[in-house]
Amino acid sequence: MRRTIKAALGAEAAALALLAGLASAQAGSLKIESWRNDDADIWNSKIIPAFNKHYPDIKIEFAPSAPKEYNAALNARLDGGTAGDLITCRPFDASLALYQKHQLDAVDGIKGMENFSDVAKAAWQTDDGKTTFCVPIASVIAGFIYNKEAFAKLGVTEPKTLDEFHAVLEKFKKDGTYVPLVMGTADQWEAATMGFQNVGPDYWKGEVGRANLISGKEKLTDPQYVAAFKEIAAWAPYLGSGFQAQTYADSQNLFSLGKGAIYAAGSWDISTFRGQAKFAMGAFPPPQPAGTTDCYISDHTDIAMGINAASKNKEDAKKFLEWLTTPEFATIYANALPGFFPLGKTPVKVEDDVAATMVGWRQSCKSTIRNSYQILSRGTPNLENELWNVSAQVVNGKLTPEAAGKQLQDGLDKWYKPAK
Amino acid sequence: MPESLSPVTAQMPRAKLAGLLLFFLGPAVVIYSLFSIYPLVATMALSTYTSDPSGARSFVGLANFQTLLGDALWSKPFWNALGNNLIFFTVHMCVQNPVGIALAGLLSLPRVRLKGFYRTVMFLPTMLSVVIVGFSWNLILSPLWGVASGALKAVGLGSLFAPWLGLESSALVTLSLISVWQFVGIPMMLIYAALLNIPEELIDAARVDGLGQLRIFFHIKLPLVLPTISLVSVLTFVANFNAFDLIYSVKGALAGPNFATDILGTFFYRTFFGNQLQLGNPTMGAAVATVMFFIILLGLCLYLFLVQRRIRRYAF
Numbered sequence: 001m002r003r004t005i006k007a008a009l010g011a012e013a014a015a016l017a018l019l020a021g022l023a024s025a026q027a028g029s030l031k032i033e034s035w036r037n038d039d040a041d042i043w044n045s046k047i048i049p050a051f052n053k054h055y056p057d058i059k060i061e062f063a064p065s066a067p068k069e070y071n072a073a074l075n076a077r078l079d080g081g082t083a084g085d086l087i088t089c090r091p092f093d094a095s096l097a098l099y100q101k102h103q104l105d106a107v108d109g110i111k112g113m114e115n116f117s118d119v120a121k122a123a124w125q126t127d128d129g130k131t132t133f134c135v136p137i138a139s140v141i142a143g144f145i146y147n148k149e150a151f152a153k154l155g156v157t158e159p160k161t162l163d164e165f166h167a168v169l170e171k172f173k174k175d176g177t178y179v180p181l182v183m184g185t186a187d188q189w190e191a192a193t194m195g196f197q198n199v200g201p202d203y204w205k206g207e208v209g210r211a212n213l214i215s216g217k218e219k220l221t222d223p224q225y226v227a228a229f230k231e232i233a234a235w236a237p238y239l240g241s242g243f244q245a246q247t248y249a250d251s252q253n254l255f256s257l258g259k260g261a262i263y264a265a266g267s268w269d270i271s272t273f274r275g276q277a278k279f280a281m282g283a284f285p286p287p288q289p290a291g292t293t294d295c296y297i298s299d300h301t302d303i304a305m306g307i308n309a310a311s312k313n314k315e316d317a318k319k320f321l322e323w324l325t326t327p328e329f330a331t332i333y334a335n336a337l338p339g340f341f342p343l344g345k346t347p348v349k350v351e352d353d354v355a356a357t358m359v360g361w362r363q364s365c366k367s368t369i370r371n372s373y374q375i376l377s378r379g380t381p382n383l384e385n386e387l388w389n390v391s392a393q394v395v396n397g398k399l400t401p402e403a404a405g406k407q408l409q410d411g412l413d414k415w416y417k418p419a420k
Numbered sequence: 421m422p423e424s425l426s427p428v429t430a431q432m433p434r435a436k437l438a439g440l441l442l443f444f445l446g447p448a449v450v451i452y453s454l455f456s457i458y459p460l461v462a463t464m465a466l467s468t469y470t471s472d473p474s475g476a477r478s479f480v481g482l483a484n485f486q487t488l489l490g491d492a493l494w495s496k497p498f499w500n501a502l503g504n505n506l507i508f509f510t511v512h513m514c515v516q517n518p519v520g521i522a523l524a525g526l527l528s529l530p531r532v533r534l535k536g537f538y539r540t541v542m543f544l545p546t547m548l549s550v551v552i553v554g555f556s557w558n559l560i561l562s563p564l565w566g567v568a569s570g571a572l573k574a575v576g577l578g579s580l581f582a583p584w585l586g587l588e589s590s591a592l593v594t595l596s597l598i599s600v601w602q603f604v605g606i607p608m609m610l611i612y613a614a615l616l617n618i619p620e621e622l623i624d625a626a627r628v629d630g631l632g633q634l635r636i637f638f639h640i641k642l643p644l645v646l647p648t649i650s651l652v653s654v655l656t657f658v659a660n661f662n663a664f665d666l667i668y669s670v671k672g673a674l675a676g677p678n679f680a681t682d683i684l685g686t687f688f689y690r691t692f693f694g695n696q697l698q699l700g701n702p703t704m705g706a707a708v709a710t711v712m713f714f715i716i717l718l719g720l721c722l723y724l725f726l727v728q729r730r731i732r733r734y735a736f
Binding site for chain 2: 068071072075092093094097100101102184185186187188189240241242243244245246247250254372373377380381382383384385388389392393396398414
């Protein structure tokens with residue numbers, strides 16, 4: 001009996017070894033970890049074939065997870081040694097932590113890294129800016145997308161200032177045909193990302209305010225931040241009925257069904273709308289608060305790619321990353337996924353008109369990244385989580401703008417000591 | 421010598437008895453230890469460590485628990501989650517189980533037609549994936565295109581409609597009721613099975629004595645199925661304090677609005693795996709999991725010592 005157990009164990013070990021062998025795959029193949037499961041089709045039908053024209057021998061598998069689970073799943077796979085060779089990098093601390101745990105390699109040596117500006121690389125660098133560990137792929141821009149037919153019907157034009165913006169919203173509310181502003185608070189992040197971070201940079205002067213927040217020269221209780229909260233609090237009457245239970249998917253559907261006039265948007269929504277909406281769309285940047293002249297946009301570095309330090313096929317992985325720095329990749333990416341804007345120094349022609357409009361704002365306005373992302377979301381309570389929570393509450397009318405600023409700053413003060 | 425040992429085993433040589441025990445108990449012990457006891461102990465061990473940015477872990481004793489229960493940053497969300505969990509459990513106890521008992525009572529009545537059909541239909545939601553349940557109810561209750569507001573309007577109660585899932589005051593109870601809707605089949609089935617076990621003679625005797633169905637149910641059937649009801653309560657308790665999936669699929673890991681729907685499961689998930697920019701903290705997460713384990717253990721002990729011992733069982 002003992003012998004049979006031994007034999008069984010032996011067979012099992014052999015089977016396991018075989019499985020492990022299959023999983024670790026032969027040289028010449030790469031596996032990409034990503035949260036962009038929406039884009040799997042584009043990777044498989046456009047991006048990977050284009051790469052294979054240069055390197056026909058490198059077989060690439062795009063293996064995405066659901067966005068919500070990505071960080072958790074990736075960390076588990078990296079710790080367990082089963083992660084893919086190429087890791088799609090979230091901006092800032094999530095990826096920085098991977099680099100610090102020696103799970104990502106530095107990519108400074110990759111040919112073509114000089115094609116990216118420092119701002120483009122900032123989201124994937126160590127705090128001292130000396131080491132970069134992911135190759136930047138794209139940023140996303142926040143703004144407002146509108147239904148051109150609805151605008152034409154009521155005879156309104158793109159609002160330039162917040163006063164005009166409110167007038168337009170009021171007109172749509174009086175008319176009643178369309179939901180004036182499409183945004184829900186059920187998923188919370190919409191209020192933060194498409195609300196606060198969208199209209200806010202004009203108040204805190206983009207990168208200036210963001211840097212001051214990190215250096216401690218400004219506080220979230222300062223008037224510019226409270227004013228941004230006041231602005232989003234003023235949206236509540238113009239949102240769809242029951243917006244407190246309106247999810248992000250509800251918002252997307254509401255607008256693409258043509259029932260909404262203005263949609264508080266991230267540029268990543270463009271591809272969804274292109275597939276579903278039957279009407280002409282336009283986009284305008286966040287309208288300016290009274291008395292401001294410079295405009296700022298949230299042009300958020302969002303997606304990059306690095307090499308798994310435990311990869312068995314780093315040579316091929318490097319070749320792939322080198323290719324990511326080329327204008328060829330940038331052009332394919334920008335046009336296959338309108339709304340994800342390449343970060344390279346070489347300008348890329350974007351065919352989609354809404355996406356082209358949004359990327360055009362880079363010429364007239366100053367870009368900034370979301371102020372909660374760098375350094376400030378490192379402790380407990382987490383500033384980004386708090387921001388989702390309070391922004392949704394401010395729009396819901398459950399929290400005053402002043403209290404929102406105070407809650408954020410109090411939370412930050414508990415763990416963050418700005419360098420003097 | 422304990423009387424339970426049969427004469428056959430009593431006469432066996434010791435070695436043979438040991439071999440027999442190993443043969444019958446061994447596999448279960450090995451599998452149970454490997455997949456239940458080991459992870460439990462490993463989780464508790466992990467909760468006594470902390471990790472630095474490079475991923476290296478160091479032993480800190482009970483410091484994680486001190487932080488969790490003593491530092492307002494952690495204790496506030498923790499007590500909030502525990503309180504919400506109690507509400508979640510109370511709704512199940514007050515709605516799911518009584519409704520389950522009532523349905524089982526109705527099904528066990530003589531001369532009910534289409535019994536099998538009702539039983540299946542009422543049990544169906546239990547077999548659905550939570551994601552589907554969450555998604556469907558999200559749609560049903562949606563203020564934009566849900567049927568709920570239209571249905572209320574049709575009966576003249578349109579003014580009662582509110583975006584329940586989005587309001588701090590009603591989100592948790594709404595989610596609890598969705599969960600009740602999904603799982604009401606389980607108490608129904610268990611109690612139905614227990615009701616079927618009651619000998620016909622008892623019921624017949626009661627009927628001869630002139631009792632109606634209602635009184636038969638309350639005076640004869642209900643006392644006889646009390647052990648099953650208490651079992652169902654314990655199952656509900658354990659399931660509720662381990663609940664996570666419905667909240668996560670409907671409200672996400674941040675369990676809004678303003679953490680009104682945050683229960684221990686989602687609190688644990690956020691701590692262990694992180695959320696958006698919040699990085700996961702496995703050691704602190706393990707501490708939360710350990711506390712959850714002890715809460716459930718405490719509940720079970722209370723049940724065991726206060727309730728289980730007093731229940732009288734009837735052998736038919």
